[in-house]
Amino acid sequence: MKALQAGLRAALEFLSDLLEWAFGSRSNPLAQLGALGWFFFWIVAASGLYLYVFFDTGVTQAYASVESITHAQWWAGGILRSFHRYASDALIIVVLIHLLREFAYDRFHGPRAFGWITGMVALALAYVCGISGYWMVWDQLAQYIAVITSEWLDVLPIFAGSIARNFLHSGELSGRFFTLMVYIHIAVPLAMLAVMWLHIQRHAVSRINPARPLALATLGALLVLALVFPAVSQAPANLDIAPTRLGIDWFYLLTLPGVERWGGGPMWALLGGTAVVLATFPWLIRRRRPPVAVVHLDECNGCGRCVEDCPFTAVRLGPRSDGLSYEQEAVVDPDLCVSCGICVGACPTSTPFRRATALIPGIELPDHPLADMRAAILAASPALSGAERVIVFRCTQSAALAAPDPGVAVFDVPCVGEVPPSFVDFALSRGHADGVMLAGCREEACYQRLGGRWTEARVAGTRDPRLRERVPRERLAFSWAATTQRAVRLADLARFRARLHARAAAGGPTAPETARTVWRRNVRSLLALRWGAQIAWLAAFVAVAGFFSIAPAHQSLAPGEAEIKLSLAHPGQRRIACRELTPQELAKLPINMRRPVNCPRARWPVAVELWINGRRLLAGSYAPTGVWSDGPSVVYTRLEVPAGPLELRLRLRDTGRPEGFDYDQSFAVQLAPAQSLAIDFRPDNGGFVLHGATATGARP
Template sequence: MIHLKKILRTGFEYMEDVFDAAFGPAWNPFYQLGALGWFYYWIVISSGIYLYIFFDTGITDAYLSVEYLTHEQWYAGGVMRSLHRYASDALVIMMLMHLLREFAMDRFRSSRWFAWFTGIPMLWFVFSAGITGYWMVWDRLAQYIAIVTTGWLDTLPFFGESIARNFLSNADLSGRFFTLMVFLHIALPLLLLFIMWIHIHRHTQPKVNPPLGLAAGTLVMLLVVSLVKPAVSHAPADLGIVPAVIGLDWFYLPIYPLLDRYPGEAMWMVLGVITLLLLLLPWLPSGKQQAVAVIDLDNCNGCGRCVADCPFSAISLGPRSDNTGYEQEAVVDNRHCTSCGICVGACPTATPFRRRSGLTAGIELPELQISEVRDKTLAATGKLGGNDRILVFGCQHSMDLSALEDSRTGVVSMPCIGMLPPSFLDFVLSKNLADGVFLTGCRDGDCYFRLGIRWTDARICGERDPELRQRVPQQRIRTYWGGLTRSKQFLRELDAFRNGLNALATCNQNVPEPGQEGNGHKDIGNA
């Protein structure tokens, strides 16, 4: 499974490179799969409401009302029908790609099991809603779906009488069945919306809206497809005729050819096993459980910065449990904590300038305490020499940085780059431990722990507490978010940064000492 995930992740990242080059990270659809799924859902809902206004539920009226929308009202109803169809297909694509990508990135284990576990039933709801939608048109395709579906349902022991008997002839068919289909086609998306809300409710600042430009471009694309290749019906259903040729929507109906060939009981068993395996995947096989963050009340003042920065709402503020003068303290929910360390990076007490014997932050990761990060920083920089010494802080979920270590480059890795307090950059540069600091991690917009890159950038730019002090020279800091596969680009960025540091060193050597301005030295400030 590890090799499969690595192959899939590499494939995804190479495809993302193409879209990054074309649209930039902000509009890369691979980084917005979940948000695009929400966007397509709302398109389906809004177009469905319009179609429902003109839809009739009678046996013959259903087909005629859809035909009226498609041909007589092609400029509105026809476009809405096509938009409804293609947005539904796009929703399936986004959901499947989102599932596959989360699997490839290994973002479904530990406390993240909940989002994965609630996402699997959503597939059943989407496919069921799509099937009932095709059923409502009552053309030859709907006839085929009705006969095969009811025959498949009859293999379950839940129904006392055969459902398929309702479709033996036109005389046996009742309009009440279409009323039931309409009810299901409305109820299933509403239930899906509820599950979608549950799916994201543990996340801090979940992505439910794609960037405006990406959303607009996607909508225009769907409208163009709707106009160029509008959705149309087959011939009207006739239970006295067996449809010879039908066109399937392979996004929603791929199982139907299999139902024609294999017993329904076998297909239920196959789908049941696949669903069960997907549900249990976060625990198959069970990996090492990382120790969750812990609070040190001697160093926690209840400021709430860790609460605000936690990507998974795993930290809250509660009443103080000791006798200090502070009113609140941070409380970690072990069920939600992913051991990312972003909370440590947000803690104002996680500063390396504190005494060596007393460096304990208000919130810590037991497996990598902030004192250990300082020790690793000192050890890595202690081996460096020259005028272009670079300390690289990296993310363990990005590229392997161990091969970079030499006499000019030191490396310190952590679970997420968001764990690094900005004070460490100040510490390294003000203590002259290195000439430059390079930060790298997951791809921009695709942090393994969701918000690590975003908070790191904001802290360095002084837009989020704890912010980097203004005294720290920004030209000695570089960030590059390259992910797993952009190693060549990363090395080019690192070399360019090193060349810049050498240029700074040359400039500093040419700066005249006070009182020597008239001795042939060039004044850099007036250059």
């Protein structure tokens, strides 16, 4: 599993390299997949609201209203319909990559299991929204979805074969069904929003909006897609004609051809199995959990900085428990702490300058004591040699850096945010190094969410604890590089040391860059090429969303084939006939149980056979439904048959007779290609009833 995760992580980092080059680190889409998920959700919600105003529920009105929205007002409704569809597809794309990324980065253990599970629920709800949305258009795709999804649901015991009967033939469908779909299509997104909100509840300062340039560029790309390749309906639904070749949205409907081919049961097993395995990942894949942060009460003054900086809301301020004169104290929730150490970097007591007392900060990671870090610096610095001695604090989730020569000492930390600014000050002002490098994950993609951001703010002096003014900033460097970017890290280090060298040679701070050199550098950064790359990426993204939302086409029914749906819900006769009780028998019963007729509930199973052109294609005995075996027996089957003349023979037994059938009927029908013939059983009408084809020579 570790190898799989490492491989995926390397692949995602490679992709991130390319995207970062094109979009810059602030707008790198791979670093804000969750935020993009939210963004697409809002686009879908807003465009959906508009469409809802013009949508009409009703068997024929639904299709007609969507057609009118698409064509009569293409400039508004049409474009918004495309936004609605393509943003839904884009949401699935980014969320699936988001899932893959969290898996690859091993971010689903311990406290993160909450995000993992709630994310899966949000994804499942997104699927319900998407599928119900396609259903509402009531075109041929909707008809296909309705039939296959209901066949799929009918496999579940709670539905017991009752849903697919609603889509037997055109006379069966009612407008109430669309009202139900509208209800689902509005209620489920609201539930999804609630789950998305829950999903980020354990995160401080969650990023739910993508960088503005990226958001605008994505909107622009969606608009272009909507104009070039507008979302349209397929032919109107007609339950008497089976869909043959369909444009299918593979992002949402991937499972349906599987249901068609292998049946509902195996697909439930596959989907349910995958969901269960994914949901149990946090417990299935075990990792040693590092010890969580601990508070040293003697040192904590309740200032609350750790609370503000913890990215996982794992620290809170509670009432003082030790009698010291401060009002509050930090309290760590071990169930939420991921041991990132960012709180340690935030605590004002994390200072290596103290001499009088041992270095014990208010909050600390037990397996990463700050006193050890200070001792390591003191031990390593005398051994550093050369003119540009550098101390590197490297986050273990970022690019590795074995000390390249005796002039560099590398200290590994769980997150660059764990390094208190006073340690940088200490290393430089006490002459332990000529320069300090803070080396974290890829910019804007901190493994621990906020470590990189807080570190930059502390150094810039905009967030407590600030790096003191006196620390010469040119002796400090950042290096943001993912695990795969070792070359970047080495180059950052080499550039930093060259800067230190130049500074030393100049005898003071290096001269600031002139406007001319900045301009030259910008030209060299190949702006035009980056713009081109951005456009190419966005075009590829919307092309993938647009293409797979309709292609490749799915052949549901082979050319030259027709379809027969046999569906009945018929109660077998009672096993024991009802009998009137005699007055004597009634008199023996308690007054409240005196019913004049005694009808034992149990019914016979119903046996059904379907023969086509002399071949028996269905033969079964169907048990009564219901807890007391007193409900109707339900039969549903959909068969593909060659179009043309067919001899049908239908037999049914609903009594306890040992052999033979109570109904035995033959029909001669002529089916056109793609025709859908529905067969129902109505004893009041003489037995089997055919819909959608005229039977010639029906013989009882």
